[in-house]
Amino acid sequence: MAEALMLCLAALFSLTGMGWLALSLEVHWRQLFGRRAELSASTANWLRLAGWSSLLLSAVLCFIADRPSMAVLVWVMLLAAAATTIALLLAWRAHWLRILALRIGA
Amino acid sequence: MKDSFLNRMTWLHTWLGLVLGFVLMAAFFFGALSVFDREIDRWAIPETRFDPQPMPSFDTLLQPVYARLKPHPVDMAATQQRVIGELPHPDTLPMSSLWAYTTHRDPLLQIGAEFDVPNKLKDDADEHAHVHGWATIDPRSGEFLHNNKLKIGSEWFYPMHYQLNWAWLNLGAWLVGLAGFTMLVALVTGVIMHRKIFREFFSFRPGKRTQRSALDLHNLSGVVALPFLFFFAFTGLVIFAGTLYFPVGHTLLKPLHEQHEVLEAQRTGLPHEPSGVAAPLASVDAMVAEARRRWAARDMPGEVGLLMIEHLGDANGYVSLYRAGSDQVALVGQAIHFKASIGEVLREEPPPSALGSINEFLTGLHLQHFEHWLLRWLYVLGGLLGCVCIATGFIFFVEKRKRKHADSGSQGSRVVDALAVATVTGMLIAAIGMLVVNRLLPADLGGKGDWEKLAFWVFWIVALLHALVRSAPVAQARINPAWREQCRGIAVLAVAAVGLNWLTTGDHLFKTVFTDTYWAVAGVDLSLLVTAGLAVWSARKLAQRAQTHAAAMAAEVAHG
Structure with missing residues (x-):
């Protein structure tokens, strides 16, 4: 049961990680907050840092849940699933991702 | 100098991908099914x-x-x-x-x-x-x-994945091996050609022209699943x-x-x-x-x-x-x-x-004989992303050329498109049709398995013929209606398979999920229903696209 929880959290963090990395790109930032929304360099840096940390955290959780040889596979595949999900959300339900911008976007 | 190198890479990617893409599509699709091969066995042999x-x-x-x-x-x-x-x-x-x-x-x-x-x-x-x-x-x-x-x-499905069920001289296995090697080449050349990997990492714009959105999906699926695609082609x-x-x-x-x-x-x-x-x-x-x-x-x-x-x-x-x-x-x-x-x-x-x-x-x-259900499903996703990558590659190939071919009277994109229909929707029809026939034939029929194999090939050939017969619009730079018709066919067959499983074995979804849980059969049934839903949705989208296209053409003619 603890393993299932770890894996769920790992999936969640890979999703938020990919989401933040997507927001750090101007084109997607504007998709969410309008064409003229400015993405400052410092915001972009923060988003990038949050994104990579989140992905790293997801990796750590994978390694806690499974033995290393298995965890590598799970993590790499989770990244693919998360990136696909974020891309599809950006295509059809982009506003859902505003939640990831927290207060930075307000 | 740099441009000619890029041109050569593009040429290699396009033509190798086109010729062996059909084999790769089968390898990835049946590979994705093979992740749950034992579960499909349970579905097909109720005892x-x-x-x-x-x-x-x-x-x-x-x-x-x-x-x-x-x-x-x-x-x-x-x-x-x-x-x-x-x-x-x-x-x-x-x-x-x-x-x-x-x-x-x-x-x-x-x-x-x-x-x-x-x-x-x-x-x-x-x-x-x-x-x-x-x-x-x-x-x-x-x-x-x-x-x-x-x-x-x-x-x-499993031997289909690695030898196309073509045992003669091991040709099937050699062909799949060649396709696997091609996959590695296609991935390397694809990465070289794709110059905005990071900037367009998450880009999918379904609202754009078919050619653009197909290329978006091609890049997206290829890039996010790159480690999976590379390692599975390589380890294969x-x-x-x-x-x-x-x-x-x-x-x-x-x-x-x-x-x-x-x-x-x-x-x-x-x-x-x-x-x-x-x-x-x-x-x-x-x-x-x-x-x-x-x-x-x-x-x-x-x-x-x-x-x-x-x-x-x-x-x-x-x-x-x-x-x-x-x-x-x-x-x-x-x-x-x-x-x-x-x-x-x-x-x-x-x-x-x-x-x-x-x-x-x-x-x-x-x-993958290990016990890890999450990773198993992630592998299915990886395999399907591989299919999306190859299928959108075909669509991009056709979209890029069909107007030029329509003007010059060439049939090239028409044939490629029909083959693409047969390998994308036709393959699903063959696989799901086989399951339907499995439930229709009596359990004690002699040589039941041979009839099922025959049904698989018949469904597939019929799908190919249908795609060819309906392909004329492509030669006029329009969409082949076979795409949406076969999507509807998939939906009908998938729902029929689930219904027949219920009728012939009494194992309906409420029972296999809740009262007498048996995930192997429930999983196959649920996947079939999801497939049916996606097929209906795709058919509707394709019909809309054909209509807007027709309206645009009509407007063009009126203005012309």
Whole structure:
């Protein structure tokens, strides 16, 4: 049961990680907050840092849940699933991702 | 200079991808299905819908089963070609070795044996004077699975994945190997061509022209699944490299290979040859108990996954027990070998060398006999992303050329598009149609499996013909209506399969999910329903797109 929880959290963090990395790109930032929304360099840096940390955290959780040889596979595949999900959300339900911008976007 | 290099890469990517993409599509799609091959088997053979079983007792259950196992007629016929003189009656051939293999997902047990043949071989270099027998049994009763049954998952979709069910001269396997190599080339050239990997990492713009959105999806699926696609193409090649593609151990380096076998036998103490002195078989169950005790003592408790006995009935005979790899990437491991006549441990295998571990990891990650349901589903997703990547590659190819072809009167994009329809929606129709036929045919029909195979090919050929017949609009730069028509066909077949499963077995989804949970069947049913939903949605989107396109064309004509 603890393993299932770890894996769920790992999936969640890979999703938020990919989401933040997507927001750090101007084109997607504007998709969410309008064409003229400015993405400052410092915001972009923060988003990038949050994104990579989140992905790293997801990796750590994978390694806690499974033995290393298995965890590598799970993590790499989770990244693919998360990136696909974020891309599809950006295509059809982009506003859902505003939640990831927290207060930075307000 | 740089431009011509890029052009060459583009040329390679386009044409290799187009020619072998059709094979790759089958490899990825049936590979994705093979992740759940055992579950599809349960769906297709309702009498085997019970829980996975551990390796049964050898002494009480398996021993009498092996006494009933005889050489398989198919291998008898194949061996007859290689030997001088008539083979003796299969019932008289002595069994010289045997094996049994199971995983944490198998209700049924696969068993097999080798039988000695007294005949001389036609070819001196060929020294395999054996004929094989194999069977699938119910490990609770020892009953053989009736031979009219086809395990659609593991005996049809799975071999389709790596050899296209085309065994003649191994051509299917060679073709898939070539396609796997092409995949590696396509990935490398694709990355070189795609100059905005990071900027467009998440880009998919479904609202744009078909050509643009197809390219978006092509890039997206190719990039996010890059590690998966690369490693699965690569490990697929590794799995076959030693046995099929470069069997140097049996050709070029044969003397070395044999010498190695003899030396290995000396080093490990496991006899390479029978002694010629008859000996009884001690209790194998006691050996299993000892093996399990030793695994538990090493802090890796487990079940027996693979059981083998070499030199049966001989004083040199030995029993090998391999631990099932449910909790590791490698298929099986931690082998312990026992002297068959007295049951004492001959050798406990040390952990594999670094190279051995890498090999076990690479093959294991592809063959996936481990227990990890999340990773299993992620693999399905990876396989489907591979399919999306290839399918959108076809669509992009057609979209880029069809207007030019329409102006010049060329039929090129029309033919490619029809082939794409047959490999994308047609393949789904063949696979799901086969499941429908499986539920329609009576369970005791002789040669039921052969009818199912025939139905698979018929569905596929009909889908191809339909795509070709309906392809005329492509030559006028419009969409082939076969795309949406076949999507509707998929939806109808998928719903029919679920309904027929309910009607013929009584296993409806409410029962398999809630009251009498059986995820193997529920999972197949649910996947079929999701497929039906996606197919209906796609058909609707395609119809909308055709309408807007027609309106735009009409406006153009009116203005023109």
